[in-house]
Each structure stands twice: as C-alpha cells, then as structure tokens.
Amino acid sequence: MLAAEEVFAEQGTQASTEEVARRAGVAVGTVFRHFPTKADLLRALMKGLLQQLVDDADALVARGDPGTALFEFFTRLVERTTANRTVVSLLAAEGIDVPIAGALGPLTSAVQELLRRGQRAGAIRAEVRTDEVMALLVGACQGALYGGWSPDLRRRTLGIMFAGMTAPPV
Amino acid sequence: MLAAEEVFAEQGTQASTEEVARRAGVAVGTVFRHFPTKADLLRALMKGLLQQLVDDADALVARGDPGTALFEFFTRLVERTTANRTVVSLLAAEGIDVPIAGALGPLTSAVQELLRRGQRAGAIRAEVRTDEVMALLVGACQGALYGGWSPDLRRRTLGIMFAGMTAPPV
DNA sequence: AACGATAGTGAGTGGTGACTCATCTTGTCC
DNA sequence: GGACAAGATGAGTCACCACTCACTATCGTT
Helix, strand or coil: CHHHHHHHHHHCCCCCHHHHHHHHCCCHHHHHHHCCCHHHHHHHHHHHHHHHHHHHHHHHHHCCCHHHHHHHHHHHHHHHHHHCHHHHHHHHCCCCCCCCHHHHHHHHHHHHHHHHHHHHCCCECCCCCHHHHHHHHHHHHHHHHHHCCCHHHHHHHHHHHHHHHECCCC | CHHHHHHHHHHCCCCCHHHHHHHHCCCHHHHHHHCCCHHHHHHHHHHHHHHHHHHHHHHHHHHCCHHHHHHHHHHHHHHHHHHCHHHHHHHHCCCCCCCCHHHHHHHHHHHHHHHHHHHHCCCECCCCCHHHHHHHHHHHHHHHHHHCCCHHHHHHHHHHHHHHHECCCC
C-alpha cells in the first residue's frame, strides 16, 4: 500500500502492477489477492488521498483566517501535485475504469466552504462560484504537472488566478 | 493524414495505429510506409496543428484590437482543445518519444506578441509575463479537457483568469 | 506486351502488462 | 507434532499494440 502510493506518485497511474509489487517486495499475485483489479487498488489509494485533502481543507476552515484559507489550500494542492502524480489522476478521475465520478463530492464541499468564508470575509468576489474554483484547481494542477512549473512560476501563475478571484478594494 | 487527425483528435495520442489505418481505409503497413514510427506521424500532425495555432495568433495580431486579442486567442485555443485531444498533447509535449521540446517556440513568440500589445494598450497588467500566460494556457486546456468544462463554465473560468491579467482601472 | 519502380497489403513478431491458478509457506489450534 | 486454513508465490495465459516483410497491385515507359 505504501509502496503503491510511492510508485503511482512517481510514475502516475500507468505504472505497472509488477512495479508496485517489486517495490513492495512481494509477488504480483499478492497484490491481486488484496486488490482484485488494478482499478481497485487505485480506488483505495484515491480514497485515502481524497480524505487527506478534505482533512487539509477542514483544518484550514477551522483555523479561521478566511481571507487567505482558500488560496492557501489551492497552493498546497498544487504543490502536492508536483510531487504526486496520483493527485492529478484523482482530480481528473482518469485511468480508472469505474470512475470515482461523484467521489469528489466531499472535496467540492470543503472547497465550497472555504470559498463561502472567503466571500463573507470580503476577500473574494461574490460572483465566484464553486465550480469555477474547482475548474481552476484542476487546471492549475494539470498545468503544473504537464507544463513543469517551477516554484517561482507556480507562485506567479497562481497569483494571477487569485487576483482574478479577489474582490476589488471598495 | 486526415483520418489520423480525426482519430487522435477523438481518442488522444494513445489511439492505436490500427485504428488510424482502419479509419483511413488502408492497411497498417501503408501507414508505417509513410511514417516509419507512430511518433513520426504524431510529429507531422503536431507540426500542422502548431502552424494553425501560430497563424491564428498572427491573424489576431494583424487585426489590431490589442485589448482583446490575447483573450480571444486564449478562448479559441481552449475551445479547440475540447474538440481535439491532440492539442493538449501538443501543449504538454506528451506521448511523443522525441519530444517537440523547443517546438513550442513559435507559439510562445506569438503569445508574447499578443501579450505585449495588450500591455501597451493598457489592457493587461504590466507585470504579467509570457511564461505565466503559457502556464495558464496549458492549465486551462488540460482543465477543460479532463474537467469536462461546459461552454458556460469555460466562459466563467476563463473570465477569472482574464480578470487576474487585466489592468485595474486607473 | 514486357519491364521496373512505386505504393499497398495483412499475417506475423516481439514485447508489455493485467490477471490466473496450481503449488508452496506460515501460523494456529488441539 | 499433525492437521487445517489463510496467505504468498511466480510462471503462465491472454489481449493489445507498435512495427516488419514477403508478396501483390498499379502505373509509367519503352
């Protein structure tokens, strides 16, 4: 499980099950005993990952500081993407036969809450909607991964997205 | 060639060469006679596609209207992505053995020109840089494709990005 | 019509990767 | 220590795909 996380984080979901088994120091058969299908293994991994993200978002909600919480979450998620290719697959619901279609629900709710608080605090434009934020999130993660954003470029690019969401000074 | 364009547009670069041949109404051997390697076929396709994009950008530069040209180009490119999965592969330089690494150069130059004119016209913040615009472009295309943006969502999401790039009224 | 050249064919090859299963190992209970 | 269950093994199967090549069809030239 840990090994699988590593392998998929490094190589993405198209990494072979053999590679996962090798890294875990077991035989392929063992992997397939625990997870009848590669998709099952991926789903289990995704579930854990999703939970982490939701916890992260919840922690930011609890911490207060609504003016920056959403942006902070955004930045962290994109950072994580750079180191973990599984995240993108999760967000893109790609490479999995039975898509985790609605599985993003909890994450979306968490983002919605962060957004709502940011708006109530007057930090984010009132007309920004959750689906737009999710769309930007997916785009930023995908872009960071495939476009090879450096930390500096990431900061500047996210800065533009944030500027677009920020409420103009009254 | 036309068939290949269709197939890769629909299924992305991982479509099989057999499928391309079938669609073209020829045998696989024929495809490989013209393009010794799948990568060669892809490269040829990408080259044409890239040229189209550059021409598109150049036309917008020539048309004047520097205040909206960049955003117009941005929107068109993202729209095109929705219908053509090859575009993303091009922007991500993915799925091709010999990457077209520097091949994006002409496109980047065209974007740079659009950006510079937008800035000179006072429509775009002076501190926005070309690499940021390219990063947003890649992100938007990837996001649109894997996030399944509807036309409405696309409009609103791009709107946020554009707002982030737009110069505040003086 | 005979010839070579050029293009087209499609069964075959090799490699890869998901998944299986007969066999072996380990642990547990009496 | 013997018997049984639960887990682990890894060579093997099957499907898919990029790519090859011996052969065939078409065409322009003489």
